Each structure stands twice: as C-alpha cells, then as structure tokens.
Amino acid sequence: MNGFIFPYTTRLVKKEKVNHNVVRFSVQRPFGFNFIPGQAVELSIDQPGCELEVAPFTIISAEDDPCLEFIIKIRPNKDSLTYRLSALKPGAVIQLSRPWDTFEYRGYGHFIAAGTGIVPFMPILDYIHRFGPEFTESHLLVxxxxxxxxxxxEKRLRKMLGSNFIMRLSSPTASEKLPGRIDFGFLKSIVQKKDQYFYICGPKSFEFDMMTHLMKIGVDQKRIQTGYKFGQSKILNS
Structure with missing residues (x-):
C-alpha cells in the first residue's frame, strides 16, 4: 500500500461512544508492542478498499494495559477512515505502525488545545499529575x-488541574456561560512568563493562529510545539 508496511496486526476488542461524534476504540495489544506516554501510531483497517486510508492516532491507555485505546473523532464522510472505523465490529483486523513521538514534554508551561486536540495531551498530563499537586500547579491548560x-x-481534567484548567466555547448555547475564542487578547492576559514552554494541538489553522499570537507576544518559536510530527504515511480521507 503505497510503500507503507505495518509491523503490527491486531483486532478490535470494543468501541464506546464518548459523545455525539467521538468514539473510544480498544484493540488487543500486539505481542512485543511497547510505547511511552504521548506516543501515537499510524492506523489502518485490514480490508479491501482501505489500502490507502491511513491516519495517526495517539495512544491514551497506560503503558501496562493489555489493550491499546484511542479516542477518535468520526467524520460524516462515509468514505473516510474514521467513518469506516465507527462501523467495525469486535474482531475486525486493525493494522498499526510502530509508535512514534507526537509531543515531547520539555518542561512546565501552557497546553493549548482545540477539540480532539486534547487527546495527545492526556498521557502527558497524566504523567505530570503523578508528580503531585506542586508540579501540576506549574502547568496551565486552555x-x-x-x-x-x-x-x-472534563471531570478528569478538573480533578488533575483544578483552577489551572480553563475552558473556552466558540459557539456556546444560551445556557452555557463559557463564551470566547482563544484570541490574541486572551493569550496575552494569561501568559505571565515567556520563558516557559507552549504545547499546541488542534486544527492546523488553530495551531498557526496560536503560534502567531504567542510569537507576537514575544515567545521564542523554539519554545512552541504544535501538532503531530508524523510523516511516515500519506494521510487520505481520515
């Protein structure tokens, strides 16, 4: 399939709906598969017609879990990989690449996420949380x-970060009182130190805007990380 060779084959164990368009997938952990928190894999379905459909997903399960878990946003396009994944039954064959780094934790700072961009941060935040409240308090999540x-x-993040967890809603309903996009003015109001690290994940346009705002504030680009650092495959119809 376009030169891409998958070293691991596994099977779907179960899938669980998280919200209206996000599903949690659990697959058997292949023999000899090891990873560290924050890593991702390229994933594909072992079925005719899916040969060119490959996409990256972060592993959210613990290092010692018998299954690998992924949180995946389902696209409405019936030809997309995620839609095909949502239609799979337990026992379906899944192909995985070797794990690779998405974000590298370099030190305390701000995590800025949009939508399912929160997923790559969860293993890192869990890792940070293990060091206790004093260490956790030196981090902020928007x-x-x-x-x-x-x-x-939401509940898990509030428990981990407390008041250092800030939510922003771009299209709130009348009953939701957390309006406001993450814009330049908002970022300027929360960035107290420019020598910390900034981790950004979301749609590419979001990542570009956040990086632009931070650099305008005076943050060195070397202190900003964005998005998946893959390149092992050509992503089609994810």
Missing amino acids: YATKSKEDILF
Whole structure:
C-alpha cells in the first residue's frame, strides 16, 4: 500500500461512544508492542478498499494495559477512515505502525488545545499529575471547543488541574456561560512568563493562529510545539 508496511496486526476488542461524534476504540495489544506516554501510531483497517486510508492516532491507555485505546473523532464522510472505523465490529483486523513521538514534554508551561486536540495531551498530563499537586500547579491548560457537549475528559481534567484548567466555547448555547475564542487578547492576559514552554494541538489553522499570537507576544518559536510530527504515511480521507 503505497510503500507503507505495518509491523503490527491486531483486532478490535470494543468501541464506546464518548459523545455525539467521538468514539473510544480498544484493540488487543500486539505481542512485543511497547510505547511511552504521548506516543501515537499510524492506523489502518485490514480490508479491501482501505489500502490507502491511513491516519495517526495517539495512544491514551497506560503503558501496562493489555489493550491499546484511542479516542477518535468520526467524520460524516462515509468514505473516510474514521467513518469506516465507527462501523467495525469486535474482531475486525486493525493494522498499526510502530509508535512514534507526537509531543515531547520539555518542561512546565501552557497546553493549548482545540477539540480532539486534547487527546495527545492526556498521557502527558497524566504523567505530570503523578508528580503531585506542586508540579501540576506549574502547568496551565486552555481547552477550546464549539460547545460544552464537545468537551472531552472534563471531570478528569478538573480533578488533575483544578483552577489551572480553563475552558473556552466558540459557539456556546444560551445556557452555557463559557463564551470566547482563544484570541490574541486572551493569550496575552494569561501568559505571565515567556520563558516557559507552549504545547499546541488542534486544527492546523488553530495551531498557526496560536503560534502567531504567542510569537507576537514575544515567545521564542523554539519554545512552541504544535501538532503531530508524523510523516511516515500519506494521510487520505481520515
């Protein structure tokens, strides 16, 4: 398939709906498959017609779990990989690449996520949380979604970060009181130190805007990380 060779083959164990368009997938952990928190894999379905459909997903399960778990946003396009994944039954064959780094944790700072861009941060935030409240308090998470129903891991994030977890809703309903996009003015109001690290994940346009705003504030680009650092495959119809 276009030169891409998958070293691991596994099977779907179960899938669980998280919200209106996000599903949690659990697959058997292949023998000899090892990873560290924050890593991702390229994933494909082992079925005719899916040969060119490959996309990256972050592993959110613990290092010692018997299954690998992924949180995946389902696209409405019936020809997309994610839509095909949502239609799979337990036992379906899944192909995985070797794990690779998405974000590298370099030190304390701000995490800025939009939509399912929160997913790559979860293993890193779990890792940070293990060091206790004093270490956790040196980090801030700003999480933007369209509405409250789109928020993932809300209870877990509040428990981990407390007041250092800030939500922003770009299209809130009348009953939702967390309006506001993450714009230049908002970022300028929360960035107290420019020598910390900034981790950004979301749609490419979001990542570009956040990086532009931070650099305008005076943050060195070397202190900003964005998006998946893959390149092992050509992503089609994810």
